[in-house]
Structure formats: structure tokens, C-alpha cells
Amino acid sequence: MKSCRREFITGSVIGLVSAVFSPVVAYAADELSESDPSAVALGYRAEASKVDKVKFPTYAAGQECVNCQFYQGSASAKTAPCPLFSGKTVEGAGWCKAYVKKG
Template identity: 35%
Template structure:
């Protein structure tokens, strides 16, 4: 019985490696979104929509303050969801808000 050529083995190895890289890239883009009802979100007063923040509970809130103009927002301009330094590996909504909001440098 003859063993398969080395070239066949290398092609299979590259194909499997490519599938692993694709799966890893997909895992990075599908980070979970912050749940507004989680303890961490409640502690920070996080809301997915800045217009739904309780102004009585958070008098420092200004409607123009949004996650996408905060220094902790880790996305690019126009990203609807992105990472946040306050929430670790979870994603926040661009129009969201929390008490940690800090104006992004110009």
C-alpha cells in the first residue's frame, strides 16, 4: 500500500488551518452585547439608547452624550456596536450611555 503524497498532506493541513483562522475571525466579531439588566450595566446606569436614560436618577446626563463620542468606545465612526473599556469583552450600542461617559479627545 502506497502512502499519500506529501503534497496532499500539506494541502489538507493548509485547508484545516484556513478553517480555523476563519472561525477565529468570526468569534472575534460576534462578541456578546451588554445586557441592560446585568448587574454591571445597572451599576453604571447603562442604556442602549441615550434618550431613555432616567434624568432624575442621573442628573449629569446630557442627551448629546453617546457611547460613540465617549473616550471608552472602541469602535470606528459609524459602527452600531463596539467594545468598551468599561464592559470588557462585551459590546455596547453606539447611541448608548453610562455614568462613565467621558468626552473623546478631538
């Protein structure tokens, strides 16, 4: 029979470990594919330099996910989550028509 103290300590250790590793799990999301329906809807491209400027006239050179207000990673991160693509990460060098410059 386990004592209440042992159960408390075990539960506390499990809770602490899961709290420490939850940020790691948050970044283990799948990378967004250009063929994903939400990516197609927003014209997402993994490389901003490959954006069709005729189809997306709002694109301007220098606009990349890494300098968009929605990009949830550091400026040096190759990929990071984007709230527009729930549960997916985007390329820092990518672009979509929802781009808004960080201010």
C-alpha cells in the same frame, strides 16, 4: 504517513485563516443588556435619550457611547465593544455614567 512539509503547510494555512478571522470573532460578542449587573451598576441605557436625568444628573444631551473614549468602534458603527463591559458590545446611541468625551 504525512510528511513534515505537508504538516507545516497545513498548520500554516490554519494559522493564517484563524489570524484573518480573529477580528471578526472579536466583534461577535453578545450585546449588553440593560439588566446585566455591570450595566445596572453603571446606569447603562441602550438609548441615551431615555436616561433618567434625575437619577443620573451627570448626563447631558449629546453624550452617547459612539462619542465616548471607551467606545471601540468607528463613529458609524451601530454597536461596538466597550472595555467597561468585558466581552459585550454596547449601542452607539447608548450611555452610561462612566462616559468620557473623546478628546
